[in-house]
Amino acid sequence: MDNLALCDANNFPLTPITFLKRAAECYPNRTSIIYGQTRFTWPQTYDRCCRLTASLLSLNIRKNDVVSVLAPNIPAMYEMHFAVPMAGAVLNPLNTRLDAKSITTILRHAQPKIFCIDRSFETLSREILHLLSFDDSKLNMLVIFIDETDFPKTISSNELNYESLIRRGEPTSSMVAHMFRVQNEHDPISLNYTSGTTDDPKGVVISHRGAYLSSLGAIMGWEMGTCPVYLWTLPMFHCNGWTLTWSVAARGGTNVCIRHVTASEIFKNIQMHGVTHMCCVPTVFNILLQGKPLDLSNRSGPVEMLTGGSSPPSALVKKVQRLGFHVIHAYGLTEATGPALFCEWQDEWNRLPENQQLKLKARQGVGILTLAETDVKNTQTQESVPRDGKTMGEIFIKGSSVMKGYLKNPKATLEAFKYGWLNTGDIGVIHPDGHIEIKDRSKDIIISGGENISSVEVENVLYKHHKVKEAAVVAMPHPVWGETPCAFVVLEKGETNQGVREDSLVTSERDLIEYCRENMPRYMCPRKVVFLEELPKNGNGKFLKPVLRNIANGLVVSDENTVSSKIVQQRKEKRRVNSLTSRL
Amino acid sequence: MDNLALCDANNFPLTPITFLKRAAECYPNRTSIIYGQTRFTWPQTYDRCCRLTASLLSLNIRKNDVVSVLAPNIPAMYEMHFAVPMAGAVLNPLNTRLDAKSITTILRHAQPKIFCIDRSFETLSREILHLLSFDDSKLNMLVIFIDETDFPKTISSNELNYESLIRRGEPTSSMVAHMFRVQNEHDPISLNYTSGTTDDPKGVVISHRGAYLSSLGAIMGWEMGTCPVYLWTLPMFHCNGWTLTWSVAARGGTNVCIRHVTASEIFKNIQMHGVTHMCCVPTVFNILLQGKPLDLSNRSGPVEMLTGGSSPPSALVKKVQRLGFHVIHAYGLTEATGPALFCEWQDEWNRLPENQQLKLKARQGVGILTLAETDVKNTQTQESVPRDGKTMGEIFIKGSSVMKGYLKNPKATLEAFKYGWLNTGDIGVIHPDGHIEIKDRSKDIIISGGENISSVEVENVLYKHHKVKEAAVVAMPHPVWGETPCAFVVLEKGETNQGVREDSLVTSERDLIEYCRENMPRYMCPRKVVFLEELPKNGNGKFLKPVLRNIANGLVVSDENTVSSKIVQQRKEKRRVNSLTSRL
CATH class of the missing domain: 3.40.50.12780 (ANL, N-terminal domain)
Known part of the structure; x- marks a missing residue:
């Protein structure tokens, strides 16, 4: 042969x-x-x-x-x-x-x-x-x-x-x-x-x-x-x-x-x-x-x-x-x-x-x-x-x-x-049927109290809200849990965060957080929602999450105030900071 | 690089x-x-x-x-x-x-x-x-x-x-x-x-x-x-x-x-x-x-x-x-x-x-x-x-x-x-549209008076006759033209070469040759039609043309009787006797 x-x-x-x-x-x-x-x-x-x-x-x-x-x-x-x-x-x-x-x-x-x-x-x-x-x-x-x-x-x-x-x-x-x-x-x-x-x-x-x-x-x-x-x-x-x-x-x-x-x-x-x-x-x-x-x-x-x-x-x-x-x-x-x-x-x-x-x-x-x-x-x-x-x-x-x-x-x-x-x-x-589902980029995963939270999953729930046009979720620092999700949201035209029409429900930060609590496990819910006119995107139309993370890093969550250094350490270990590849 | x-x-x-x-x-x-x-x-x-x-x-x-x-x-x-x-x-x-x-x-x-x-x-x-x-x-x-x-x-x-x-x-x-x-x-x-x-x-x-x-x-x-x-x-x-x-x-x-x-x-x-x-x-x-x-x-x-x-x-x-x-x-x-x-x-x-x-x-x-x-x-x-x-x-x-x-x-x-x-x-x-059409295996090409005749083309015409069920065409020796097409034909059930029903046309050798003359250039027409109950096939269901060629070699065409050695020589030169590959 x-x-x-x-x-x-x-x-x-x-x-x-x-x-x-x-x-x-x-x-x-x-x-x-x-x-x-x-x-x-x-x-x-x-x-x-x-x-x-x-x-x-x-x-x-x-x-x-x-x-x-x-x-x-x-x-x-x-x-x-x-x-x-x-x-x-x-x-x-x-x-x-x-x-x-x-x-x-x-x-x-x-x-x-x-x-x-x-x-x-x-x-x-x-x-x-x-x-x-x-x-x-x-x-x-x-x-x-x-x-x-x-x-x-x-x-x-x-x-x-x-x-x-x-x-x-x-x-x-x-x-x-x-x-x-x-x-x-x-x-x-x-x-x-x-x-x-x-x-x-x-x-x-x-x-x-x-x-x-x-x-x-x-x-x-x-x-x-x-x-x-x-x-x-x-x-x-x-x-x-x-x-x-x-x-x-x-x-x-x-x-x-x-x-x-x-x-x-x-x-x-x-x-x-x-x-x-x-x-x-x-x-x-x-x-x-x-x-x-x-x-x-x-x-x-x-x-x-x-x-x-x-x-x-x-x-x-x-x-x-x-x-x-x-x-x-x-x-x-x-x-x-x-x-x-x-x-x-x-x-x-x-x-x-x-x-x-x-x-x-x-x-x-x-x-x-x-x-x-x-x-x-x-x-x-x-x-x-x-x-x-x-x-x-x-x-x-x-x-x-x-x-x-x-x-x-x-x-x-x-x-x-x-x-x-x-x-x-x-x-x-x-999944059992052999199909792979992406939960996140490794660098976009939010680690809250040791739990992995997929930013994509939170975004998917937000997108189902009829007034949300675009949503991007990133980690923000949290004094107890290390990180917690922060959502950046663009509303559909004609809907502002003040609620312009009397017959429509007011879409406020509180409303959206409430909506999330009804539709996902509590630990996954964003504790902060920021409304923007437009989300920052890169040359390929993808959200610039590093920019959003920078903004989120400057935000504070007011409901708790004890810093757990153990959890922060845990977060650091689990996160892979540098992602190696760039998705299409 | x-x-x-x-x-x-x-x-x-x-x-x-x-x-x-x-x-x-x-x-x-x-x-x-x-x-x-x-x-x-x-x-x-x-x-x-x-x-x-x-x-x-x-x-x-x-x-x-x-x-x-x-x-x-x-x-x-x-x-x-x-x-x-x-x-x-x-x-x-x-x-x-x-x-x-x-x-x-x-x-x-x-x-x-x-x-x-x-x-x-x-x-x-x-x-x-x-x-x-x-x-x-x-x-x-x-x-x-x-x-x-x-x-x-x-x-x-x-x-x-x-x-x-x-x-x-x-x-x-x-x-x-x-x-x-x-x-x-x-x-x-x-x-x-x-x-x-x-x-x-x-x-x-x-x-x-x-x-x-x-x-x-x-x-x-x-x-x-x-x-x-x-x-x-x-x-x-x-x-x-x-x-x-x-x-x-x-x-x-x-x-x-x-x-x-x-x-x-x-x-x-x-x-x-x-x-x-x-x-x-x-x-x-x-x-x-x-x-x-x-x-x-x-x-x-x-x-x-x-x-x-x-x-x-x-x-x-x-x-x-x-x-x-x-x-x-x-x-x-x-x-x-x-x-x-x-x-x-x-x-x-x-x-x-x-x-x-x-x-x-x-x-x-x-x-x-x-x-x-x-x-x-x-x-x-x-x-x-x-x-x-x-x-x-x-x-x-x-x-x-x-x-x-x-x-x-x-x-x-x-x-x-x-x-x-x-x-x-x-x-x-x-063809001008880029599609290739096979005319024949090189060994199945019939060379008559120096002209290449594709046995497949003759078969295709025969298949269009409503009484023909199967047709295989091979070369038979011809005293003048060197080779000439010989057709082996299986008729549709109920149709014999004697013509069993009064209301149907008689399908005889002469009829089929006449039909061919009306549907293809004269030099391509079979000069002999042999009716069989079944055509010999190989293990893959393909017609055994070598067997048919053996039969055809024993047949004679009566309408002419001069052997042109020049044409026979020409045929020998043009034909590639051994085909190298076997089609699917």
Whole structure:
């Protein structure tokens, strides 16, 4: 058996860039990209990518070189997901919501050879380049501006321009043959910096093999059939659009690109192009609910909507599904190369009442097919927790789609891979039906009198109150219990904490605390409710809990006044201060 | 970038056996196997497999050892697809339709350490063991009988028995950890002998990596969602059930096992268990059409039916779809580890008339996602044929799901991998929409006056005649043209070649030739039609064209009598006598 050697015919490195070649060959008449008036077919996208790769090679881009890009969900951003790795280089998509200083920090760390900038970020980029000019790290990168494909005349002649690179690229047939056969499937394909910390950014390096497997895992988890029409609401810079950049090519689908994620843009594009699939974080639900509703008359079914980043509040899911979307919930991390768990629907759930269905849908679900293993383990003993839906532990995953590690950060890499698993930093339980439910980030767990309180569980109860629009719960210091929950709440429009209408109940701090006492165990109830006009969010729409914790640290609870140092000590021991990974 | 080392967390060998562990964890309440009165859940199947593996290890089964099995589609056969490779060994599923002599030849070649035999093949196995006893090859294998799980009392005490191995197996937790982490994903998982030739059998060695990728490719090509109820009509010994053995576990589905493929068994099981998916060769369509039709009243949709092995005749597809099946057509080879092309449905086809849809469905389609490349090439020049739907060439494929090679047959392996591709031996065209259509096996092409005639095309025309039930076309010698088509035809019941009813048209050789002349170019028309009661078929239900060619060689065409030696010479040059691969 061992005499059978591997050869060209039976050993081809796994990489998602082969999906582009296949799409051009198998779906030659299908539209690959729609963007305003711009339309490309798969053979055209293939041709443009090959030309761009040829140009990158002629600019001396080589294996492992980094190409950074700052752009919204435009065709260039999509094409670079193929063309950059086809040159052997590593794509570094930057979060467009970051400020100049943060981006400068990332660029210094990533050391790109090329920096592509969408024209709309010209001012920001001038600021970035200005900051870099004071730098002694000798970052010597080529800057390339991306202009609208349908307005190529805005190019000034003294700049390198994306469209001119595509025009000038001259791929030969032997060059093309090399583009799709990567040297090693473990080679890096993308470098994605995680958001959410005030520390130095962590650059997650993902491999061709990992991206290939994750793209297929997403297709199967979502049950995405052939030729979807995919609307790009989720930023492609966000973990390569949860790897959907590559999955859509794998399925010969159509990418509907939009520059701005507004309700009217979303609804207009769904209508015009028969969108079948889209991804978004749950905060986009609110954007949709505030827009002009979707007219479903010309559609044969709902828009399949994959959501993640945080557990979708049931009340929002219910409302958004009534608008004509069918919500599927997934959980992932940049470190897992995108989706890691999918809340796979079970037929028998169809017989349950809607509220129960929504509760089940809010669970993170089961490990995707392309992961080797998923488990929830006691962080002290490293033993798997019982499948009782109650005992909490940290979620661990393992498999070839897990990141290669953090760039130039061996300490963090070692921490993340402790015990031979990816330590996600998320605390959850396993239910008897095998589905995992996240209770909290390990750093967001509130430890009150030695009891673990999941901030997510308290938030879920608050969301069920009909006047609560947004809720975030964090720990605040408590003289007796060490910590106690503090809730930050945004009320629905027209409802203030003073109670504007006579016929409506007054929604005060006391009311909400009373409501919580009726709906959860006493020890879990917030002792403080702060009403805000808006909750602070990060670039990905996630609540900035560190900011809220800072506020909560300055607040006092007046009902008790004995400090129990023993409990404070207990809290310190149990808490894992630094979370290692950043959830999608 | 290159400093990031692989570790346990991010580098797990790809193998479909991990699907079993995941199914037990993610689908703990779901039924894995239904077989008569027997029911197992996924945790039970997992437990049984671990026990069997432990027993195999205790019997000193080690890496690369072969375990042969002769059994119909029963639970043991399914379990062995996991338990044998979990011990590091290689499964060798034998075609139960072969005679003792053929099986003996395979066993001598495969040199198994263990031979598992279903009790129903006891007589056959005695004959095999008798033949082997005259052997000087020192084949020293353990024989294990498989009895019905629900009738364990039939075991005689002096035999090794499958159920007792499962009962006695004592997997330790460290043993189990090893079972799912194979040493190398390129290690062999299965050894499948191909049917159809009179030569020595060729043993196709497939790898864990290949089986993993093919199983996922089949899921995506078929768009098989989570938790299917899969009816085992296609033999598992046939290329591991086209890799569906592993795909069903990947999807947490239910395997409905049946011993005998009869219309009544199929319909009964579809009704009782809500079957959603099944696979079969097109000859099973006839079995279904002759049975008592399916009652669809309690079903929400059709049964998804994947067919392959030969192009499904449109007339049969039409009839079987009216029975409540939805037919999808795929093409594969044992050498490709199962499915290689899927006729992916295109939305725009829904607007076409039914007959045109059926014609499109008969095409083999596009390369599955997990293959790296698919092409049709001119065998002389090695250039890709134009995508015109006319120019014929040989189908070539490439990718990690292609076999490792033929066991102990370096010459055949080298031949199969000529030019760095798997040479399928099938002749086809590429249509402008990217779909590949097979015109013939290279050895079945009829060369008449220098023109290539696809026997499949002539057969397709014959099948459209309302009185033709089965048709097979082969070459017969022709004094002028070298070769000419000869048709072997089975008529629908009640229709004889004498024409039994006055109100029906007489169906004679002349009538059929006349019909062909009206429906195809003159040079393609059969000059001879032979009516048979039944067509000779191989173990997989495929027509035995070599037998028909032998008959045709003895027939003469009387209308011309000059032998053109030049044309005969031409024919000899063009024909590739030995086909290398065997289609599914």
